[in-house]
Amino acid sequence: MIVNQEQPFDSKTFLGAVGDGRTIQKYRKNSSIFAQGDPADAVFYIQRGEVKLAVVSPRGKEAVIAILSEGFFFGEGCLAGQAVRMASALALTDCSIVRVAKAVMVNVLHAEPEFSETFIAHLLTRNIRIEEDLVDQLFNSSEKRLARVLLLLANFGKESRPEEVIPNISQETLAEMIGTTRSRVSFFLNKFRKLGFIEYNGVIRVHTSLLNVILHD
DSSP states (O other), X not given: OOOXXXXXXXXXXXXXXXXXXXXXXXXXXTOEEEOTTSBOOEEEEXXXXXXXXXXXXXXXXXXXXXXXXXXXXXXGGGGGTOOBOSSEEEESSOEEEEEEEHHHHHHHHHHOHHHHHHHHHHHHHHHHHHHHHHHHHHHSOHHHHHHHHHHHHTTTTSTTOOOEEEOOOOHHHHHHHHTSOHHHHHHHHHHHHHTTSEEEESEEEEOGGGHHHHHOO
16 A cells, blocks of 8 residues: 655745745836835745835835845744834845745744744844844944945855845945945945945945955954
8 A cells, every 4th residue: 555645844845836825926126015014914035136125214214124135034023913014125126026924924834843943044144134233333334334235235255255246236225224325325335446345337346355344443
């Protein structure tokens, strides 16, 4: 007698297929994924592309709180009882994003230890990044903050890639990320270019020598 054994759960398969409260949606560059104040009823996973998370104050001032790329989750606040979105999500590039309904996400986290470990690792990584961003804002100059953001956007230190071209990102967005003005960002980008730390001609290519800005006191 042949016994049909249930196939083991695979996180990549779960996040790469439609069904069970999961949809895969395509977003063009600059498209809204969700807006601040929208109902928080799903978690999102980036298959491809770059996503900006931003918060707008009652006075209309925007602050960028994260730039996320392939392999990141976002919108997970709904799992902790968040009824509405506290931030807006915008596609910085053409994106392919998996939407997982809240109830489905909760069930999978309870039932599948492997997936739970993956998701917890994501949360810890995001938490560490938030703490580092806070320290950066409190103690570092805007020049060092910009250098750090460029290195992070270039995936510095990941997969032994010493240089990376950053997807088209505006000076306004960089200014919102580090809490300064566009003119200051422009000044520092030109300074970094003249020193050979970056190549800047429409797109930004970061060199490892940009670390000198962060390490120099």
